[in-house]
Amino acid sequence: MITSSSAKRICVVGAGPGGLTAVKYSLAQGFDVICYEKIQSIGGQWVFTETAGAKCETDVHSSIYEELRTNGPKEIMAYCDFDYPKNIKESFISAAEVLEYHQAYAKHFKLAPHIKLEHEVIRIRPYNGLWEVYVLDKGSNQFHVKEFDFIFVCNGRGVTPNYAHIKDWEKYQGRRMHSHMYRRARDFKDETVLIIGSGYSGMDLGHQIFKYATHICISYHVTPPPPSNFKPNVVLKPAIKYFTANGACFSDGTTQNFSVVIYCTGFNYTAPFLSTDCGVFIDENVVYPLYKHCININQPTMAFVGLHINTFSALLDLTVRFALEYFSKRKTQPNRDDMLQETDAELAERKAKGLRKRLTHEINDLEYNYYEDLANTAGITPIKPAIIKIMLDTMSKFLTEFDTFRETVYEILDDENFVIYPNVSAKEAKDNEV
Incomplete structure (x- = not known):
């Protein structure tokens, strides 16, 4: 641990799940830490914000909607050293x-004195061997203006909506919005709705809205189409060829009219506070060049936390611990050329497999042993295998049991093993066995 007389200063940008664990571990290792959060509360994307009165989409901090239940179980959303309360029986909450959990985490580890709310980072630039933060x-x-030795960029992914480029989009005369601005299913009463995108948000919004809308189409672009069960007024349609004044024409040649179009097409990662001389650039959601999707190769005193698509708290925890091994100099970084060569080799491998560039920071554990590699490289405690197994089981159920997968209850038995109950009642019955 660093002694107080030699303590280095760390700036953490953002007090969401990634920022909180960055503050926690940095303090535990003796660093002097300040975390800047531009809104009035900790919690990042889990802080519900209304959309009424917003001048533009990027003024809206969060994409959380009224009836949201997590698409991942709390067992994989917990930090490694802080469990969810035992009185929460469900796995999908x-x-x-989730917000209360992160607030409890901050309280338990006494993080509040190190977090400055309603403080927005405007500019970060390298200066005289340090980081100058405005x-x-x-x-x-x-x-x-403050100076720091290290930077953790933890500003989250879900702020700048991405819109799919579809022919003749400007011809459509109906209501058009991004999922970032969705808040309540009842706002779509008696509407005919086209949802573009069959990922987590697209599928879930269809599941929310069907109770109020007359008809819903979910347009997908993946092959084969997502196998899932739907309500009678929800249908899958292939990719859109072009828009019409009142609807859309699909690649199967059919045309339908819609009163509302919702883009569930993800977000563009942005970090507008980084100066051009910070050593990284952002293109099509790729932050480059980063060592292990984390450390800035050109300025290795800067690390990014939470870039991964479909991230979870145990991964945020692991990423922070990985970076701190190098910040604290307990681990010596490879030289720049070696880090760059490894990064470029991975990018080339992804391209050869036909993977989309904007999904570069998607870590698919069926293809890569990324989590284990991160832990082994830094010599730190890995994520429990049971957590990875639960994550993969959830992904499978999302595709095949969409209407019911959130009723599943998980229980971690040890580092390797877990059990599954079909619902809370089954779990309680097991707990009550004599």
């Missing part, structure tokens, strides 16, 4: 419960 105190409307 509400956004409010911060706007939104309460006083005053700017401050």
